[in-house]
Amino acid sequence: MTQDDNKEGIKGMANPGRYGIERIAYLLMRLTGLGLLGYFIAHVYETSNILRGRMGWDEFLAMTQTTEGHLFLVLVIGMCVFHTGNGIRIMLGHGGVGVGKPARPDYPYDPASQNYRHKIGIYSSIVLAAVAMMYGMAVMFGE
Amino acid sequence: MAQVSSIAEEQAPNPLSASKSVLLRISRFNPETDESNKFMEFSVPYQKWTTVLEAILDVKKHFDHSVAVRYSCRQATCGSCGMLINGKPRLACFTKISELNSDVVTVEPMNNFPVIRDLAVRFERLFDTHHKIKPFLIRDDTELESNEKEFLQSPEELENFIQFANCIKCGLCNSACPTMTTDSSFVGPQALAQAYRYVADSRDKGKDSRLDIIDESHGIWRCHFAGSCSQVCPKGVDPAMGIQFLRGYLLGFRS
Structure with a gap:
């Protein structure tokens, strides 16, 4: 703690327990965004291996055909679905859609912007991501 | 100890x-x-x-x-x-x-x-950002120049912003904001909610100048709608709602 600072830093962003599901969605959105960015870069590198000819391409592709490779792709599927679903919710919210209407607040001041529509959107994104991951696992690990 | x-x-x-x-x-x-x-x-x-x-x-x-x-x-x-x-x-x-x-x-x-x-x-920075968004009515005329003693407003027009006028500048929203934990230049939910308070006021004509102020890299675009500001507000101001409405103006969803 310093006189000029007193900021929590990354720890404050990564400690979502105090503020409910919306803050957890915020953290997941950031993490999945970074994960997908990492995957995108890796994907560009992976597909660039086609320049090494068929042998090089098959060699690199074999890396994704392992158990670890499949688990990584399952994670990517989950990140992609959650980021898409929650992203749509946030984009609508950013346009002022579904955040309630201004009104004289009454105690205990439940914020209208944190309403059930957004909570349903967050939980739906998590459930959809879980279902997509299970489907991905069934495809990749199934017979 | x-x-x-x-x-x-x-x-x-x-x-x-x-x-x-x-x-x-x-x-x-x-x-x-x-x-x-x-x-x-x-x-x-x-x-x-x-x-x-x-x-x-x-x-x-x-x-x-x-x-x-x-x-x-x-x-x-x-x-x-x-x-x-x-x-x-x-x-x-x-x-x-x-x-x-x-x-x-x-x-x-x-x-x-x-x-x-x-x-x-210290509250200096909160008051600075609050002052930055021009927390007063902007008009071409003034009460002193006009023959009218007050600017009339319907109850419906009042409802559009009265919630945001409840802000007591306690700083709880800025303290809870996840963006403010890392970005020292972010204008913060308190000032953004107050920007909306004046933009939504039918008596105010300073919408464009306020939107110009918040439309910058450390302005409204750093808000990611985590909503923690609204959850801790002790007066029911709901800054997250105001910020999204404000962003609606910039994105063309509102006019």
Whole structure:
């Protein structure tokens, strides 16, 4: 703690327990965004291996055909679905859609912007991501 | 510094009727002499209606008058006594100990504000950003130049912004904001909500100039709609709602 600072830093962003599901969605959105960015870069590198000819391409592709490779792709599927679903919710919210209407607040001041529509959107994104991951696992690990 | 003292046992001249006591942990930090904060612990009796501020003032009265805390109205109107109470930004005068459902109450200075000493923080930056968004009616004419004594407004027009006019500038929203934990230049939910308060006011003609002010890299685009600001607001202002409406203007969803 310093006189000029007193900021929590990354720890404050990564400690979502105090503020409910919306803050957890915020953290997941950031993490999945970074994960997908990492995957995108890796994907560009992976597909660039086609320049090494068929042998090089098959060699690199074999890396994704392992158990670890499949688990990584399952994670990517989950990140992609959650980021898409929650992203749509946030984009609508950013346009002022579904955040309630201004009104004289009454105690205990439940914020209208944190309403059930957004909570349903967050939980739906998590459930959809879980279902997509299970489907991905069934495809990749199934017979 | 783990000094535990008890008011009921040692200091109170008259027996207090409270049947319960709570362990109050107060963060002590003087930026001029200390490198990090330390906690002092006090056993404080409380009743159903005792607020955290009253417990802190009990400690000041009976044990350590040097505890630095800012307060004034004691009724959630002045916005002075914001602090972290059990890890969450709240007004000390508006938080009853009995509502916390905990035997330990830890009070710390608000995050994202420089500490003056102990629980008191500097508000200069909050007031600067508040001032930056021009928190006043902007018009071509003025009351002094006009023959009218007041600018008329319908009840419906009032409803559009009255919620946001409840802001007491306590800074709890800025303390809870996840963007402000890392971005020192972010204008913050308090100022953004106040920008919406004036943009939504039918008497105001300064929408374009305010949108220009917040439409920058550390402005409204740094808000990611985590909503923590609205969850901690003690006056029901709901800054997250105002910020999204404000962004709606910039994105063309609203006019």
